[in-house]
Amino acid sequence: MNNKIAIIGAGLSGLACAIRLAKTGYQVVVYEKNNSAGGKIVELSGKGYRFDTGASILTLPEKVEELFAFVGEPVHDYLKLKKLEINSRFFYPDGTIIDAFSDTNKFAAAIEKQSQVGKEKVIRFLKRNRTLYDLTSEIFLFSPFQKIASVPISKAVKLVTNIFFLKLFKTMHTLNKKWFGDKRIVQLFDRYATYNGSDPYRASATLSVISHLEHNIGSYIPEKGMFQLIKALVLLCKKHGVELKFNTPVQEIKIDNNRIRGLRIDGKIYNYDIIINNTDVFYTYKELLNGYTHSDKIFRRELSSSSIIFYWGVKKTFNNLQVHNILFTENYKEEFDYIFRKKMLYDDPTIYVYISSKVNRSDAPEGSENWLVMINTPNDDNHNWNWLVPQARKSILNKIHRILNVDLEKYIEFEKHSSPSGIEKWTNSYKGSLYGPSSNSVFSVFQRHANFKKTMKGLYFAGGTVHPGGGIPLCMASAKIVSELVYEDFPLENR
Numbered sequence: 001m002n003n004k005i006a007i008i009g010a011g012l013s014g015l016a017c018a019i020r021l022a023k024t025g026y027q028v029v030v031y032e033k034n035n036s037a038g039g040k041i042v043e044l045s046g047k048g049y050r051f052d053t054g055a056s057i058l059t060l061p062e063k064v065e066e067l068f069a070f071v072g073e074p075v076h077d078y079l080k081l082k083k084l085e086i087n088s089r090f091f092y093p094d095g096t097i098i099d100a101f102s103d104t105n106k107f108a109a110a111i112e113k114q115s116q117v118g119k120e121k122v123i124r125f126l127k128r129n130r131t132l133y134d135l136t137s138e139i140f141l142f143s144p145f146q147k148i149a150s151v152p153i154s155k156a157v158k159l160v161t162n163i164f165f166l167k168l169f170k171t172m173h174t175l176n177k178k179w180f181g182d183k184r185i186v187q188l189f190d191r192y193a194t195y196n197g198s199d200p201y202r203a204s205a206t207l208s209v210i211s212h213l214e215h216n217i218g219s220y221i222p223e224k225g226m227f228q229l230i231k232a233l234v235l236l237c238k239k240h241g242v243e244l245k246f247n248t249p250v251q252e253i254k255i256d257n258n259r260i261r262g263l264r265i266d267g268k269i270y271n272y273d274i275i276i277n278n279t280d281v282f283y284t285y286k287e288l289l290n291g292y293t294h295s296d297k298i299f300r301r302e303l304s305s306s307s308i309i310f311y312w313g314v315k316k317t318f319n320n321l322q323v324h325n326i327l328f329t330e331n332y333k334e335e336f337d338y339i340f341r342k343k344m345l346y347d348d349p350t351i352y353v354y355i356s357s358k359v360n361r362s363d364a365p366e367g368s369e370n371w372l373v374m375i376n377t378p379n380d381d382n383h384n385w386n387w388l389v390p391q392a393r394k395s396i397l398n399k400i401h402r403i404l405n406v407d408l409e410k411y412i413e414f415e416k417h418s419s420p421s422g423i424e425k426w427t428n429s430y431k432g433s434l435y436g437p438s439s440n441s442v443f444s445v446f447q448r449h450a451n452f453k454k455t456m457k458g459l460y461f462a463g464g465t466v467h468p469g470g471g472i473p474l475c476m477a478s479a480k481i482v483s484e485l486v487y488e489d490f491p492l493e494n495r
């Protein structure tokens, strides 16, 4: 028995698995196709600006802290997290502006001031979502719930006795509409479906737990940017003897008689009994497991959305903006129809503007700001992005002009962008989808790919495209689940 573990991909979950398993005593090698770690969490710089390229909102920091506690390292030596006082500023086409304070009472008061929705209603909704999280998270998020024996019994009993509370078969939009009535507040809470690339008009109301994470617990930003998290994990890998092999794309996962045999890299076979796959699950079946398994089932799942992102160095500062800003569209339903059904760019997209230099001053030169400007888009389906990106740029700049009353183009002195095909190229995310399968079905929580495969002993899956889902906290949870499955299935004698 060879207890050396190979991990494919140095994304967030790949690194977190490597650290946990190395700390426990396994020998771990991580193969990464790029020349650096991070996958969807990297950074870019130029002309004095620094940008987080992907993830920008950190919720549930305890999931990061839990990893540091596991290896006995003080997290604050590696990572300084700031809690934002205002999570996001929402701009509506009718001129309404709402600040989502991290303080629940202040947030509810801000909604009451700008709408017909009373403060108490907001507070009750967030309390409800806290209960929803308490009821469901241990089962649906933090245990390998496809492995029935691992589900905590007392939690399962509590869940079953409260099954009607979950509104499992209601969509997020139906719940929000019924609760709030006011179109603007419904839109604000519908938006949380986009946190895993889904459509609130089809996703289950259980996704409302996301608003609990942001509004009851808070939204955080690491000092010096999100990439600090990756840098910290790389340091922990090195400290615990993980071998990191960059510029090393894996070509195939070798399987023999339903058992893992090894990896093909640069045409050569390397033997392993335990492999953790941190790459996009669709890509894995299409490329790395090609020929071994009937993968049609997974390809029937709808993909989560993708995005076009502009990184603009802006030679001006804006007192009317926060770190996270949303410029809503008038017709949200139509926007999601364009993304998921018509698979076309919408000409009045909701725009997300992230300006980390508001709190991390060194991210932009004096008197300037680093704008990450993102819209949700369909996945890449042979779209001509060279033609579409300039179209998107034009409608974004027009909308910024309309809502913020500024001709931003005049102030852009640094510019880069990414498109769905660029995201696929960098991370091997199938068709540029950001979170693997979408949650566009009330059954989606039961359909996520498990962290293991019964018919391929020794193969595990960790990351944002498998259970429990995308986003930083869930990727950290995914890594914990997978590491524990490995301890259980391949115990070390002197652990």
Ligand SMILES: Cc1cc2nc3c(=O)[nH]c(=O)nc-3n(C[C@H](O)[C@H](O)[C@H](O)COP(=O)(O)OP(=O)(O)OC[C@H]3O[C@@H](n4cnc5c(N)ncnc54)[C@H](O)[C@@H]3O)c2cc1C
Pocket: 008, 009, 010, 011, 012, 013, 014, 031, 032, 033, 034, 037, 038, 039, 040, 041, 053, 054, 055, 056, 057, 058, 059, 248, 249, 250, 251, 278, 279, 280, 307, 309, 423, 426, 427, 428, 434, 435, 462, 463, 464, 465, 469, 470, 471, 472, 473, 475
């Ligand atoms: C634009 C964008 C915005 C986001 N915003 C947020 C946010 O605000 N908050 C939040 O919590 N989350 C956000 N996310 C999601 C979050 O970033 C991801 O869920 C998370 O980073 C995914 O990590 P992962 O472990 O799945 O690995 P990935 O990041 O998918 O990394 C996989 C790694 O595998 C490597 N790889 C692929 N194929 C091979 C191969 N054949 N051989 C070797 N290596 C290979 C890739 O190069 C990559 O490094 C965002 C994501 C994107 C793209």
